[in-house]
Amino acid sequence: MLKLHIKNETSRLRAVVLGTAESNGPIPKIEDTYDPKSQQHIKAGTYPKESDMIKEMEAVAQVLKKYDVTVYRPDIITDYNQIFSRDIAFVIEDKFVKANILPDRDKEYQAIQHVIKQIPKENVIVLPEDCHIEGGDVMPWNDYIFIGTYSGEDYPDYITARTNTKAVDAIRAIFPNKTVKSFELRKSNTNPKENALHLDCCFQPVGKDKAIIHKNGFLIEEEYQWLVDFFGKDNVFEITKDEMYNMNSNIFSISEDVVISEKNFTRLNTWLREQGITVEEVPYAEIAKQEGLLRCSTLPLIRD
Numbered sequence: 001m002l003k004l005h006i007k008n009e010t011s012r013l014r015a016v017v018l019g020t021a022e023s024n025g026p027i028p029k030i031e032d033t034y035d036p037k038s039q040q041h042i043k044a045g046t047y048p049k050e051s052d053m054i055k056e057m058e059a060v061a062q063v064l065k066k067y068d069v070t071v072y073r074p075d076i077i078t079d080y081n082q083i084f085s086r087d088i089a090f091v092i093e094d095k096f097v098k099a100n101i102l103p104d105r106d107k108e109y110q111a112i113q114h115v116i117k118q119i120p121k122e123n124v125i126v127l128p129e130d131c132h133i134e135g136g137d138v139m140p141w142n143d144y145i146f147i148g149t150y151s152g153e154d155y156p157d158y159i160t161a162r163t164n165t166k167a168v169d170a171i172r173a174i175f176p177n178k179t180v181k182s183f184e185l186r187k188s189n190t191n192p193k194e195n196a197l198h199l200d201c202c203f204q205p206v207g208k209d210k211a212i213i214h215k216n217g218f219l220i221e222e223e224y225q226w227l228v229d230f231f232g233k234d235n236v237f238e239i240t241k242d243e244m245y246n247m248n249s250n251i252f253s254i255s256e257d258v259v260i261s262e263k264n265f266t267r268l269n270t271w272l273r274e275q276g277i278t279v280e281e282v283p284y285a286e287i288a289k290q291e292g293l294l295r296c297s298t299l300p301l302i303r304d
């Protein structure tokens with residue numbers, strides 16, 4: 001049996017599900033895409049090739065191996081995108097919560113049954129169907145759970161809005177001992193530079209007490225300010241619109257002092273090193289074209 005344990009985003013990682021780019025399928029039709037950045041690349045003829053994405057994910061697997069992390073991979077569904085494991089479920093404490101993900105992506109959950117089978121049944125939580133939530137929006141941070149959401153009346157018009165108020169309330173009810181703090185995110189179906197697809201596309205804690213953040217990803221300035229005050233101005237690394245677009249907030253922590261990051265994130269990687277953090281660089285620019293990066297493709301199961 002798997003003894004799940006996740007309290008935050010950065011404690012030493014022991015077990016994780018890493019997505020797969022194998023049998024990712026043909027280039028989607030524009031009408032079948034569900035994020036504006038993929039759309040852009042399809043139109044420009046620069047949509048990533050499966051073989052390149054497989055190589056990028058292999059580089060991540062190698063780093064995880066180097067740090068003795070147990071890595072699970074999804075079963076392969078023919079011609080189906082299974083890169084972004086983060087979104088299909090999430091672990092908080094010893095609970096495994098099935099995310100009610102976009103219908104276009106709902107087969108992804110079935111492909112990790114071999115992992116779910118190893119979790120005691122009483123720890124697997126399935127939310128009511130009208131609670132929409134994706135793991136990219138959920139961040140346990142010790143006594144807090146940070147959740148990205150969109151509560152506008154036009155929620156149904158946004159394929160980029162993945163977590164609703166009902167789900168935030170449901171998480172609050174399941175974890176009464178945690179403070180659930182939600183953040184309204186800026187959504188655009190057409191402009192990736194104005195779209196925070198998930199909370200991890202504009203914010204992520206790193207190290208013991210630091211964070212990466214992009215102000216414009218937040219719809220409500222006070223909510224952005226709350227995070228800056230929570231971590232302290234000097235502990236926060238503000239990223240630009242282009243850095244958000246390139247997914248700089250979406251690196252992945254193996255521990256408080258080791259992260260996996262993209263090799264072209266020069267300004268961020270320099271800052272991380274200045275904070276005493278070891279940066280394991282991998283190439284991930286092809287996967288980034290699908291509006292997801294390293295945090296998005298990992299689903300942590302056990303941290304110290």
Ligand SMILES: NC(=[NH2+])NCCC[C@H](N)C(=O)O
Nearest residue numbers: 035084136198290291292296
């Ligand atoms: N946790 C994340 N930010 N995941 C990114 C998922 C990207 C994927 N193209 C989607 O739209 O669903």
